[in-house]
Amino acid sequence: MLVHGEIWTTKEYFVYPNEYVTWAIQIVMYPYMTGLVAGAFVLSSLYHVFGVKQLKDIARFALVFSFALLPVAMMPLMLHLQQPFRGIEVMMTPHFTSAIAAFGIVFSTYAAIVATEIWFVYRKYFVETALALKNKPNKGMIDGIRQLIFSALTLGAWDISNEAMEKDHKAIGIMAGIGIPVACFLHGYAGFIFGSVKANALWMTPLMPVIFIMSAVVSGIALCLLVYTIVMEGRKRLARLKKPGSYGYQDLKHIRGVEDHEVKLTAKFLKIFMILAFTLELLDLVFRGYTAMKSWDALRAVIYQRDAFKVFVLQYAIGNVLPFIMLLWPRLTVKRAAIASVFVLFGVFMMRWNVVIGGQAFSSTFHGFMEYHFPWVPVNAETFKEGWPGVLLVAVTPFVLFYILNKFVPVFLMEKEKDA
Amino acid sequence: MERRNFIKGAIMVVAGAAVPMAALEILDPKDVLAANPDLKWAFLVDTTKCVGCGMCVKACKTENDIPWTANVSRTWVERYVVTKEGKVWADCPKQARDGYTSPLLDENAAGKISVDPNDIAKGFFVPKLCNQCDNPPCAQVCPVGATYKTPDGPILVDRTWCIGCGYCIQSCPYGARFFHPVLHVADKCTWCYHRLHHGMKTACVGACPFGARQIGNLRDPNDPVTLAVLDDRIGILKPEYGTNPQAFYIGLSKEVD
Ligand code: SF4
Numbered sequence: 001m002l003v004h005g006e007i008w009t010t011k012e013y014f015v016y017p018n019e020y021v022t023w024a025i026q027i028v029m030y031p032y033m034t035g036l037v038a039g040a041f042v043l044s045s046l047y048h049v050f051g052v053k054q055l056k057d058i059a060r061f062a063l064v065f066s067f068a069l070l071p072v073a074m075m076p077l078m079l080h081l082q083q084p085f086r087g088i089e090v091m092m093t094p095h096f097t098s099a100i101a102a103f104g105i106v107f108s109t110y111a112a113i114v115a116t117e118i119w120f121v122y123r124k125y126f127v128e129t130a131l132a133l134k135n136k137p138n139k140g141m142i143d144g145i146r147q148l149i150f151s152a153l154t155l156g157a158w159d160i161s162n163e164a165m166e167k168d169h170k171a172i173g174i175m176a177g178i179g180i181p182v183a184c185f186l187h188g189y190a191g192f193i194f195g196s197v198k199a200n201a202l203w204m205t206p207l208m209p210v211i212f213i214m215s216a217v218v219s220g221i222a223l224c225l226l227v228y229t230i231v232m233e234g235r236k237r238l239a240r241l242k243k244p245g246s247y248g249y250q251d252l253k254h255i256r257g258v259e260d261h262e263v264k265l266t267a268k269f270l271k272i273f274m275i276l277a278f279t280l281e282l283l284d285l286v287f288r289g290y291t292a293m294k295s296w297d298a299l300r301a302v303i304y305q306r307d308a309f310k311v312f313v314l315q316y317a318i319g320n321v322l323p324f325i326m327l328l329w330p331r332l333t334v335k336r337a338a339i340a341s342v343f344v345l346f347g348v349f350m351m352r353w354n355v356v357i358g359g360q361a362f363s364s365t366f367h368g369f370m371e372y373h374f375p376w377v378p379v380n381a382e383t384f385k386e387g388w389p390g391v392l393l394v395a396v397t398p399f400v401l402f403y404i405l406n407k408f409v410p411v412f413l414m415e416k417e418k419d420a
Numbered sequence: 421m422e423r424r425n426f427i428k429g430a431i432m433v434v435a436g437a438a439v440p441m442a443a444l445e446i447l448d449p450k451d452v453l454a455a456n457p458d459l460k461w462a463f464l465v466d467t468t469k470c471v472g473c474g475m476c477v478k479a480c481k482t483e484n485d486i487p488w489t490a491n492v493s494r495t496w497v498e499r500y501v502v503t504k505e506g507k508v509w510a511d512c513p514k515q516a517r518d519g520y521t522s523p524l525l526d527e528n529a530a531g532k533i534s535v536d537p538n539d540i541a542k543g544f545f546v547p548k549l550c551n552q553c554d555n556p557p558c559a560q561v562c563p564v565g566a567t568y569k570t571p572d573g574p575i576l577v578d579r580t581w582c583i584g585c586g587y588c589i590q591s592c593p594y595g596a597r598f599f600h601p602v603l604h605v606a607d608k609c610t611w612c613y614h615r616l617h618h619g620m621k622t623a624c625v626g627a628c629p630f631g632a633r634q635i636g637n638l639r640d641p642n643d644p645v646t647l648a649v650l651d652d653r654i655g656i657l658k659p660e661y662g663t664n665p666q667a668f669y670i671g672l673s674k675e676v677d
């Protein structure tokens with residue numbers, strides 16, 4: 001009879017009999033996904049709060065994408081629970097000495113803020129679309145439904161006079177301003193969940209939340225940069241197909257110019273946050289070695305021997321140093337930035353892996369080790385939820401949501417307007 | 421003591437039956453216990469008496485319905501072998517369920533290790549169980565309050581409420597917790613709370629043929645466990661975590677983790 005975690009754990013040397021790798025791939029996905037949410041939001045706020053005007057295009061994109069990622073942040077948590085149907089109790093009967101109990105509050109606050117901000121950004125569009133549909137002669141059923149949806153989305157605020165728009169603008173700034181600390185909190189608190197486990201020598205450090213926030217921003221920016229580039233490439237392809245003057249035509253040169261500009265500037269911010277994240281992680285490592293507490297022997301064995309490849313090659317070399325050089329190298333192209341982003345995303349994923357799985361790679365006895373074997377072939381519910389199918393579900397959902405959201409809050413809207 | 425408690429309890433039940441519905445919540449079992457500040461359970465392990473027979477583990481698995489073949493247990497016995505060079509070996513095959521019958525140390529994936537008897541400086545057994553910490557990190561981190569501290573000491577898990585997040589398992593420094601293989605909720609030793617409240621000792625205490633395990637009431641100054649805790653030189657496991665364990669050990673050695 002298998003205990004939860006037994007199927008993917010091998011023990012070596014003296015390990016407590018009840019110890020297994022109980023937090024597996026979904027707990028790697030959890031901070032990874034929340035990190036992307038928080039990072040994407042911070043990127044969008046660079047424009048709204050700090051007035052980095054040049055980021056206008058990608059900012060709106062990042063905002064909507066952050067919203068699409070949001071529901072996905074709690075999916076891994078649900079999937080890893082042994083009693084998923086009781087998961088709602090975290091919100092209903094929170095026990096506030098627990099870091100996880102804050103999840104419901106932090107999460108819904110954040111969701112509300114992002115939703116509000118999006119609403120303000122798109123209110124004008126909602127009103128205009130609803131009005132246009134209303135005045136459209138001989139509507140079909142679909143148009144009728146669309147009109148209903150868009151009218152509902154306006155929430156009854158039909159005023160799009162200049163003064164009203166001015167006010168909206170202010171509101172956006174305020175929401176984005178409040179949003180940054182809340183986004184950092186959402187993710188810093190994921191770091192706190194780990195950092196406050198005093199029983200785990202690798203996790204327990206007050207630096208954990210800060211490290212998590214920095215790497216979150218890094219991964220969020222990288223993902224936005226990547227997806228943005230892909231979407232823009234798609235638009236370029238479309239632009240090539242369409243003739244000038246036809247419906248939806250856009251100038252190829254214009255798209256290329258915008259893309260190039262936004263990507264380069266975003267890459268600059270990416271570099272800054274990468275330096276911060278890397279420095280903090282290094283500080284943590286050096287500090288642990290220097291203070292060499294009782295646990296250090298076990299930690300050293302994990303970091304420098306057992307997991308050395310994952311830590312130094314996959315995480316630091318391929319995930320940090322390589323993309324950093326790629327971004328730093330003169331004459332940065334859009335393609336190079338996009339490829340570097342892929343490496344960055346991989347690096348942050350490996351960092352989460354090395355924290356979550358690495359933290360369970362040694363026993364609390366400090367005499368033994370546990371190795372996690374990813375269940376490549378799902379054989380039961382456990383390996384289904386916490387194996388490939390579960391991971392794919394979590395990874396694909398944000399893109400599906402983004403696609404659907406984009407139907408109602410088109411991310412490239414304003415630019416079209418400007419062209420017209 | 422048991423009788424007095426029983427009478428007290430009986431009076432409360434009668435009183436409870438007599439009051440109107442609105443007052444029923446006053447008789448929450450927790451409050452009833454809190455009103456009895458004369459109970460505070462403590463466990464005493466005399467490692468010098470343990471021979472590693474595993475009777476306690478057998479008794480525990482049976483008493484508490486932990487599947488016999490599952491590789492987890494609410495209590496277990498560790499074996500330590502320290503060589504003359506100071507190398508520490510330890511093992512715990514099958515939670516010591518079948519007792520220690522082989523001189524080979526079971527180091528899991530690293531195989532079976534044999535240590536030359538002439539090289540051995542010392543060897544001993546250490547029974548382990550939940551420490552029912554006074555400052556329990558497991559109860560602190562439970563997001564839904566399914567793990568909670570009873571007024572008389574032991575930490576319990578509400579099996580109808582646990583969402584199975586495993587946070588408590590991660591936060592126990594002693595490896596006392598695991599997921600129940602059948603019920604899929606967090607599980608751990610309760611010091612047989614259900615037995616204590618019927619005036620019985622825990623299953624493991626009853627099963628140990630050598631008296632290595634004892635349970636007692638710290639509020640009772642004449643309890644042998646209280647006397648030992650007050651008068652003897654006792655240790656606790658991993659004091660550096662600040663959990664304030666209520667399981668006390670006689671003959672603990674620095675090699676024990
Ligand atoms: S020993 Fe572990 S499970 Fe028991 S009370 Fe202490 S922290 Fe909780």
Ligand code: SF4
Binds near residue numbers: 561563565584587
């Ligand atoms: S596994 Fe159950 S008892 Fe443990 S922290 Fe989670 S909800 Fe609480």
